[in-house]
Amino acid sequence: MKTPGQSVFTNLRIVLVETSHPGNIGAAARAMKCMGLRELCLVRPARFPCAEATARASGADDLLMNARITDSLREAVGDSALVVGTSARQRRIPWPLMQPEECAALLCETAATAPVSLVFGREQSGLNNEELELCHRLVTIPTVTEFSSLNLAAAVQVLTYEISRQAGLSNKLVAGRKESTTPLATAEQLELLYSHLEKTMLAVDFLDPANPRRLMRRLRRLFNRAALDHNEMQILRGFLAAIDKIVAGEGRD
Amino acid sequence: MKTPGQSVFTNLRIVLVETSHPGNIGAAARAMKCMGLRELCLVRPARFPCAEATARASGADDLLMNARITDSLREAVGDSALVVGTSARQRRIPWPLMQPEECAALLCETAATAPVSLVFGREQSGLNNEELELCHRLVTIPTVTEFSSLNLAAAVQVLTYEISRQAGLSNKLVAGRKESTTPLATAEQLELLYSHLEKTMLAVDFLDPANPRRLMRRLRRLFNRAALDHNEMQILRGFLAAIDKIVAGEGRD
Numbered sequence: 001m002k003t004p005g006q007s008v009f010t011n012l013r014i015v016l017v018e019t020s021h022p023g024n025i026g027a028a029a030r031a032m033k034c035m036g037l038r039e040l041c042l043v044r045p046a047r048f049p050c051a052e053a054t055a056r057a058s059g060a061d062d063l064l065m066n067a068r069i070t071d072s073l074r075e076a077v078g079d080s081a082l083v084v085g086t087s088a089r090q091r092r093i094p095w096p097l098m099q100p101e102e103c104a105a106l107l108c109e110t111a112a113t114a115p116v117s118l119v120f121g122r123e124q125s126g127l128n129n130e131e132l133e134l135c136h137r138l139v140t141i142p143t144v145t146e147f148s149s150l151n152l153a154a155a156v157q158v159l160t161y162e163i164s165r166q167a168g169l170s171n172k173l174v175a176g177r178k179e180s181t182t183p184l185a186t187a188e189q190l191e192l193l194y195s196h197l198e199k200t201m202l203a204v205d206f207l208d209p210a211n212p213r214r215l216m217r218r219l220r221r222l223f224n225r226a227a228l229d230h231n232e233m234q235i236l237r238g239f240l241a242a243i244d245k246i247v248a249g250e251g252r253d
Numbered sequence: 254m255k256t257p258g259q260s261v262f263t264n265l266r267i268v269l270v271e272t273s274h275p276g277n278i279g280a281a282a283r284a285m286k287c288m289g290l291r292e293l294c295l296v297r298p299a300r301f302p303c304a305e306a307t308a309r310a311s312g313a314d315d316l317l318m319n320a321r322i323t324d325s326l327r328e329a330v331g332d333s334a335l336v337v338g339t340s341a342r343q344r345r346i347p348w349p350l351m352q353p354e355e356c357a358a359l360l361c362e363t364a365a366t367a368p369v370s371l372v373f374g375r376e377q378s379g380l381n382n383e384e385l386e387l388c389h390r391l392v393t394i395p396t397v398t399e400f401s402s403l404n405l406a407a408a409v410q411v412l413t414y415e416i417s418r419q420a421g422l423s424n425k426l427v428a429g430r431k432e433s434t435t436p437l438a439t440a441e442q443l444e445l446l447y448s449h450l451e452k453t454m455l456a457v458d459f460l461d462p463a464n465p466r467r468l469m470r471r472l473r474r475l476f477n478r479a480a481l482d483h484n485e486m487q488i489l490r491g492f493l494a495a496i497d498k499i500v501a502g503e504g505r506d
Contacts, residue, residue: 034407059400154284164395201495204495219488245458
């Protein structure tokens with residue numbers, strides 16, 4: 001297989017958060033390399049580097065050597081125009097939940113022009129709420145209800161397989177499509193937008209200062225789903241700034 | 254989730270030939286169970302039963318306990334109406350070589366009425382020629398040419414994932430999940446939201462009253478794309494109402 005859409009593969013990062021078992025890191029690297037992916041980022045791995053990781057990588061140890069290590073997920077995905085989190089179960093608040101095919105297609109399409117991150121949580125507990133909020137979309141790998149305990153590296157294998165499938169399928173399509181569109185807002189820019197939104201909502205007494213989280217979570221979900229481009233992000237911030245001015249003016253009376 | 258096409262799952266057997274590493278047997282069982290498959294057959298496993306296999310099965314040890322052990326592949330696949338072998342590389346003799354999707358579809362279709370076997374060879378050397386001749390079809394999982402070293406359990410994971418996808422597992426999951434979500438905002442409700450947004454934006458001097466259309470068009474596009482549900486629409490209108498109150502307060506001075 002030729003590697004189609006080279007930018008897809010350089011722009012698409014796999015992020016593993018607080019992996020406990022070094023063997024899973026190695027196996028994930030092996031899965032990635034087979035499918036043409038090379039960018040691995042590890043957020044606070046329990047043990048790394050580690051002989052067990054290298055052994056399970058089985059020839060993909062170059063990915064381990066070049067892996068980026070960060071202290072937080074926020075740092076790992078800061079430059080990404082799209083952050084997709086993997087989730088094993090259904091949550092009370094219905095985040096937009098994608099199937100692997102849809103997820104892979106979206107990642108490939110976006111990675112044609114900007115960095116994207118696909119994030120895997122801890123073996124036992126997945127991603128925590130704070131980390132989930134950094135994700136613009138969620139993907140789940142369907143399993144039978146009675147046994148949904150997919151191994152971490154197995155989940156990486158399924159999704160990187162779907163990505164390589166979609167990259168082969170959609171490469172032609174992506175090539176012609178993106179030229180005229182504005183770049184997407186980055187995760188970092190979106191975080192600044194959400195902080196601004198929260199501040200302004202508090203200023204106009206719309207948010208309960210004692211419990212702003214629930215409403216903010218809903219709004220993050222809405223805007224994450226919309227995949228804001230840079231212009232749209234600036235329009236929204238401009239609107240917030242205009243409101244801030246009115247609020248400040250009132251304060252001066 | 255109900256497992257649709259129950260016969261597919263009872264008729265579809267995974268056969269592992271002369272597996273060296275017990276860990277791979279356990280991981281394969283785990284992959285199978287997640288995807289709804291339960292019939293495992295081991296041809297001359299190097300070490301089995303084995304604590305390492307049980308550990309990596311991680312809750313799928315019932316599949317290990319019920320696994321059938323045979324002395325030959327011929328014995329393992331004797332009752333099968335369709336035998337598909339997995340192959341990492343293309344061989345000189347041009348066997349009919351399927352992609353995973355086609356293979357999974359064919360396996361499911363046949364398993365609806367008769368037993369079928371999907372056969373995985375040794376970690377290092379795959380299936381030998383005699384074994385390949387027992388296979389009716391071959392499937393290969395596409396990888397990059399430079400690194401085609403898929404782990405055995407990872408290959409089982411990819412193909413059982415494709416089988417579950419083809420068996421309609423994912424459709425059912427999606428269908429069941431959507432029911433509980435809040436209804437989408439109606440077109441009428443969205444028009445009221447856009448009018449309100451325009452009015453408030455004018456009030457805070459963010460829109461140019463002479464030419465409000467361009468910015469409003471962008472925002473309509475953004476929110477239309479996001480497919481707002483009823484709650485989200487109400488949150489946004491609540492925020493606008495809170496801004497209106499501040500603006501009105503200022504006007505009264």
